[in-house]
Structure formats: C-alpha cells, structure tokens
Amino acid sequence: MRAKIAVLPGDGIGVEVVAWGAQVLQHVAAKYGHTFQVTEGSIGGIAIDTTGSPLPDASLEICRQADAILLGAVGGPKWDVGPPEARPEYGLLRLRKELRLYANLRPVKTFPALVDSSPLKREIVDGTDLLVLRELTGGLYFGRPRGRSVNKQGIRVKDTLTYTSGEMERIIRLGFDLARLRRKQLASVDKANVLASSGLWREIAEQVAAEYPDVEVEHILVDACAMHLINDPQRFDVLVTENMFGDILSDEASVLTGSLGMLPSASLGRGRRGLYEPVHGTAPDIVGQDKANPLAAILSAGMLLRHSLGLDREAAAVEGAVEDVLAAGFRTPDLARGATGERPVGTQAMGEAVLARIG
Ligand code: IPM
Ligand code: MG
DSSP states (O other): OEEEEEEEEESTHHHHHHHHHHHHHHHHHHHHTOEEEEEEOOOTHHHHHHHSSSSOHHHHHHHHHOSEEEEEEOOOGGGOOSOGGGSHHHHHHHHHHHTTOOEEEEEEEOOGGGGGGSSSOHHHHTTOEEEEEEEOSSGGGTEEEEEEEEETTEEEEEEEOOOOHHHHHHHHHHHHHHHHTTTSEEEEEEOTTTOHHHHHHHHHHHHHHTTOTTSEEEEEEHHHHHHHHHHOGGGOSEEEEOHHHHHHHHHHHHGGGTOGGGOEEEEEOSSSOEEEEESSOOOGGGTTTTOOOOHHHHHHHHHHHHHTTOOHHHHHHHHHHHHHHHHTTEEOTTTOOOOTTOEEOOHHHHHHHHHHHOO
C-alpha cells in the first residue's frame, strides 16, 4: 500500500515522542512492503515562533493532502500569554475543526505488566479495558460568543456551550456502534441535572438507545462518573460524552494504565482520514532529557495503521511489540517503580526496544 502521512511534532516532548511514532511507521512499511510518504509540518508554539500562526496554512494543507496525520503535542509556558486564538492550543483545536474530526477515541487498557505502576490498587485497575469516546468539535471549546468585557462592576467573562442535536446524535450513535464491536455496554455521560445541553444529550441518547436493544445503556452524571472511574473502572466499556467532559475524564482514566504516557488517541470524521496523537501534553519539565515515554505516540501510530489505513495485522504487530517491551521490564521514568526485573530506560532505548520487536 502507498499512503501519505503528515507528521506534526508540535512542541516539547511532542517532538521526541513523535519521532518514534514516525520511525515505527517506517519500520512497519519496510517490514510489510508498504510505502509511506511522510511530510512534516509545524503546529503550536513552534509554528507561532516561525510563522506567527499556531496552525500555518501550509500545515493545514499538508494535513488535507494526507491519508493520516500523526501529531505530538502543543503548548508550553513560553506561549501562555495572550488571547486563546493566539496560543498553541488553538492550532490543534482549529485543525480538528477544519478537518471535521468530531470523534475522539481514547482507549484505556491496562497492560498486565503495568498493573502495579498505577497509583491505584491492583484489584481496582487489573483488567480495565474501556474506551472514552469524546465529542471533539463542539461545546465549550468552540462556542461563540466568548471573551471578556470590562464595566464598572469589574471584568465579565463568557464562554458559550452550544451543540446541535445533529452533533450530539452522530457521536452518540458512534458510541453505540463501537459498543457493539466490544462488550455491548455504553455509559452516556452528562450533567442532565443542571445543564440544558445535557438535557438534550440525554433525550437523544435515550432515543438512539431504542435502536440498539442489544446494547446495555447507563446514563451517568459526569461527577459520579469521575468517581466510578477510579473506584470501579471495570464497570465501563464505552463511555460517550461531550467535549470538555471527555477531555477531563480521559486524563483521569489514564491513571488506570499507570501513566498518561501510555494513552494513544484517534480523532476521526466521516472519511478515513484521521488525526492520531498521544493524549499527554508537552511536559516542559522533562524536555530534551531523554525521559519522555514514547509508547503513547507509538500506540497512536498503531491506531493510525488500523483506522486510517485498514492495516489491522500491522497495527496488532505494533501493539504486540509494546506489550512485549513492557513484559520484558523496560520502563521509562513515568512507569518505573523500582521493582525487581525492571529495566529503567529513556525515550531512545524504549523506542529501539519496540522497533526490535515489531514483526
Ligand atoms: C487534549 C488536550 C487539548 C484539548 C488541548 C491541548 C487543546 O488537552 O487533547 O486532551 O483540550 O483537547
Ligand atoms: Mg486534554
């Protein structure tokens, strides 16, 4: 197969981990006889520094031309100034919006070898296998009007939470479809006891549920969900929720896997083209120290192979290689516990260990 892949490293450790995601893709291509043509583009703080925009037109165009996009992370203290539109994060939000990638899949699966790396007890996390399905192009992160105004009383700020019924229905429906491919359980997460938007969300979830009698549905309030996630994660299969709730719950859920450095994600729209990125951020505190865990980026490359290129066997090879390195004891600092049998490694050695085990 021939495929065009856009690589947007972004800022901070995004650059370090995406390099390994990209290497894994090239390694897979060589092993399985594919040709992946990679084009790099800038996004985030680095793009602001070099072009003045967090998402330069050239980068957006590279992404539009690509079959799939692999992205690192954006942001950093250097750019934490000015209005939201001038910040690195806006580049990522705009990219998702421009490409209409409304569905964000964040699988949270515990690796047997990492069960003791989680700060939670083994009996709680062991066997956890859930999918956070986050709506990605609506809600509070995109609603207008927004901003500040000043009057005699002081400063007033405004963000707007808007959704259409269509936007809600397509993500909820996808939640049911994905649940059907898994254990047929769907938790629809909202705040229907307070928010008008959540009231409609729940109505639509109930309507769609009637078409999926084989899927067991639970409507759960987001605050209770946050609690159950760390109390009893095994009760969850697919969790579907709106943009901000999904942002927050997916970071929380990452703790179950031992580290935020383990969580990949896929952002999908109607076609096959998708955006793949680790859930973690740019980790300014460890940049350039060979400490970043490249596994979330590598697993994101695996999701890219599966969801955008339809290469299931290759994706399984990548996931298998990650399992193998963990079973062999390789641990970046975020995963290390100092237990016997652990092999402390940096980004580079972890990446090489995965490459050596693919195929
Ligand atoms: C994420 C991140 C982004 C988001 C930021 C960087 C804009 O937190 O992908 O979870 O809020 O979606
Ligand atoms: Mg987030």
